[in-house]
Amino acid sequence: MVSGETIQKLEQMARLLRKDVIEMTYTAQSGHPGGSFSLAEVMAVLYFHDLHYNVNEPKWLDRDRVVLSKGHAAPVWYAALAEAGFFDREELYKLRKIGSLLQGHPCIHIPGVDATTGSLGLGLSAACGMAIGAKVMGRENVHVYAIVGDGELGEGQIWEAAMAAAHFKLNNLTAIIDRNRYQNDGKTADILNTEPLLEKWISFGWQTVEINGHNVSEIIDAFAFARNASKKPTMIIANTIKGNGASYMIDQPKLHYTPPTEEQMEQTLRELGF
């Protein structure tokens, strides 16, 4: 049973990650704040409760792996990596600027990043490869997480990987769908309906759990469930709200790739309690 104190600490971290993201994307005047906000709690629980990693040795072979297949949510990942200590927080404010470490989409030159992503649909395959690699190399403790978007499920390669993960019995692989129901052009249901998710993943041979992706305890429980998988990969369908925590972003699909104005940033910081 996770203590109330731990939950509170993780909720605080999610709040801090959102602060970082709004400041980063404001400074960069570029990037995807909404799809980052929907992942704040997932990232907080991953990096400050669940994952095994060593910031002093980012390529430690027994580390758990994270693949952000929806690579455009890089700001929230970078924020989590910086808060965890993989690199200096100052880097966050150089996001997307020429000559800087933090590229617009994740690449493996960045400490803590194990797969280059950003082109949608590719990450789950890489995560399958990592889970296979862990088994081949006898590193039984390594767990691999892949984070995919619900709109991203339109990419056929996701379903190739879905079959491979079940076929190879990758119980050391967990995927999280950030089901925020929006994509670049609007509502996922209107553009290419990727539902019903639960039934699809069950029929593809995964064990599944559906949670509120902004509820820290539910995320913690889902990760524990995933780590106990015996023969199947685990799919966590995380119901989220794109832009959750910043009222100006909610239900505003045209803001998918729009950085905040100064006023929107300040308003968001106030809403977050900063």
Next chain:
Amino acid sequence: MKSNFRDALGDAFVAMGEEFPDLVVVTADVSKSTRSIAFKEKFPSRFFSVGIAEADAVGIAAGISTFDVPVIFTAYAVFATEKPFEQIRNMLCYPNLNVKVIATHGGISVGEDGVTHQAIEDIAIMRAIPNMKVLVAADPGEVKAALRTALSTKGPVYVRLGRSDAEVLHTDADGVTFPLGKAEVLRDGTDVTLAGVGLLVDLCLKAAEELEKASIHAAVINLRSVKPLDNSTLIQYARKTGAFVVAEDHNRVGGTGGAVAECLVANFPVPMEQVALDDCFAESGKDMLLYQKYGLTVENIIVKARQAVIRKQAR
């Protein structure tokens, strides 16, 4: 004497499995025709066929390689490079991962399966990606050495093999070396340089013999490292012979001919002719009949060599 690329590849997979004890091989339902089944039989725990899913195969290879192990992805050239092109660019080459793409069935030597299975753009698109290296084996005798070089070279490497049986140019397969960035000069000459890759190297040698009878002294170069290219040898032979023919089983756009032209234009421009697909698709048919119909012949190399020499003399 002729022998088979794919049988040589099966032997090479097994040999590399022994030389590189962590090597993992990934394929996409073509373990028999790539002969990677030989690796599977010897090292079953290090072999993965991921089904008919080449894009996924590249991603899986990328993921496995993050455990600091070399990985081979093997399939037909069309499906190994052209179907998952963007995956190779973004997942292998940009992060410079230690994954080798080993392709059989390069060019129209595929024969009867027809255009869908005949890769005539693969050298062009693979060499266009930063970090990617491109090796083409001229005969089965070079296959093991090509794989060894690929696996000894950090980062992504593309190795292309033809499908046809090929004349054996390198009889001592265990003694062959395949240094990255080095061309192999097979015959010296002063009037024209015949530079080929793959199955066309043997045709260049035969053309040089014919040209010799007409007192045209042709040099022959096996350009097996298409990227990085052996600029110094090319420049040396441009100076020495003043005329070039580049021959390959590939479209004339962007392939080995393009690579040689880029080198010559920048360093020592000389007349250059190409023996290649004339920016067209081929068709089904016996491999050597296709070679005749589409101009990949000793006779055509001779014609192009004479043209290059005439252009040189007209300057």
